[in-house]
Amino acid sequence: MPIFLINFKLYEETLGEAGKKIAEHAKIISARLGVEVIVAPSSPDLRLISGVLPAIAQHIDAVEPGAHTGFVTAESVKAAGAIGTLISHSERKLSFEEIGKCIARARKNGLMSICCAGSPEAAAEIASLGPDYVLIEPPELIGSANSISKTKPDVIARTVDLVKSSNPRVGVICGAGVSTGEDSRIAMGLGAIGVAAASAVAKSKNPEKVIEDIAHGLV
Numbered sequence: 001m002p003i004f005l006i007n008f009k010l011y012e013e014t015l016g017e018a019g020k021k022i023a024e025h026a027k028i029i030s031a032r033l034g035v036e037v038i039v040a041p042s043s044p045d046l047r048l049i050s051g052v053l054p055a056i057a058q059h060i061d062a063v064e065p066g067a068h069t070g071f072v073t074a075e076s077v078k079a080a081g082a083i084g085t086l087i088s089h090s091e092r093k094l095s096f097e098e099i100g101k102c103i104a105r106a107r108k109n110g111l112m113s114i115c116c117a118g119s120p121e122a123a124a125e126i127a128s129l130g131p132d133y134v135l136i137e138p139p140e141l142i143g144s145a146n147s148i149s150k151t152k153p154d155v156i157a158r159t160v161d162l163v164k165s166s167n168p169r170v171g172v173i174c175g176a177g178v179s180t181g182e183d184s185r186i187a188m189g190l191g192a193i194g195v196a197a198a199s200a201v202a203k204s205k206n207p208e209k210v211i212e213d214i215a216h217g218l219v
Contacts, residue, residue, distance in 0.1 A: 001036040002218035003173055003194025004184075005114070005135070006211070007058065007086070008041045008049075011202040019045055022201065023052040025208035035215045036194075040086055043072060050081025056112065057085040059092045062101030074102075074109040084112025087131065090139045100129045114173065120155060124162035127170040134163055135196055137176040143199050147177035149186035160191035179210065181217030188218060 006026065008014035014022060019041050030037040030053065040058050041049040049055045057077035061068070065075050077085060087102045088094040094102065099115055106113040113131040117123035123134045136159040141148055148155060160172050174187045175196030184195045197214060204210045 001034055002188065003133075003171075004030075004035050004037045004211075004215055004218060005056075005173060005175070005194065005196040006037065006039045006201050007089075007175075007196060007198040008039060008045075008202060009058070009091075009198055010042055011199070013202045013207075015042060016045060016048070020048055020052060022207050022211075023049050023055075026211050027053040029208070029212050029215050033212075033215050033219050035218050037211070037215065038084075043077070043080075046077060046080035046082050050083075054083050055081060056114065057082045058089065060085045060087070060102055060105060060111075062094075062098050062105055074105040074111055078109050078111055082111065084114060084132070086135070087113055087115040088126075089116045090118060090137060090142060096125065099126060103129050103131050117159075120158040120162045123159045123172070124166040127163045127166040130167060131170060133171045133173050133193075134159070135173045135175055137174070137196070139176075141176035144177050145179075147179060147183040148174055149178065149183040149190075149195075151177070153186060153190055156187055156190040156192055178214065181213040181215075184214050184217030194218065 026037045061071040114133045115131040116135045171193040173194045174192045178195045178197045179200035
């Protein structure tokens with residue numbers, strides 16, 4: 001099924017019960033349209049949200065369980081119900097070496113890894129490390145009203161080509177400014193297997209309508 005990742009970030013509108021309500025709407029839309037909706041809530045809300053629909057962590061650290069105050073381990077997010085994790089989002093950027101270690105930690109614990117990249121070239125380099133997915137998000141478009149699909153479709157197409165050459169087993173998801181069904185339709189037509197959105201959902205007065213619109217574009 002096509003993938004629709006909703007990153008809750010730390011928006012007030014997605015915390016706690018508010019986030020759970022959005023997840024419940026997303027679950028209904030997911031089942032009706034046949035789209036795999038995955039949510040990335042804040043770490044404290046992982047257990048709450050994972051009881052509704054598939055949830056992934058927004059970040060993990062490349063450390064084993066032990067004396068690491070304030071760190072987030074793969075084991076801890078799995079115990080909270082996560083099925084995977086984002087790695088190296090532009091707002092929580094990691095070095096190439098750290099990305100590789102986090103992918104390995106996720107794999108060891110049976111967690112799906114979605115690694116973020118700001119350019120096609122970076123996406124291809126990360127794909128060589130063997131994550132499950134690469135999420136292409138030009139940082140200048142994140143949180144903007146300009147979607148990658150409409151303003152930089154060439155970036156999606158080039159990312160798909162380079163990632164396929166680097167590691168054909170890695171899927172490409174695209175994000176940054178995605179907010180409509182047209183955005184997701186364009187992305188799928190260019191070879192992506194899904195899209196990601198954040199503020200378009202979290203900041204909407206009618207988030208379920210936005211989720212449904214974007215999901216429709218995937219099918």
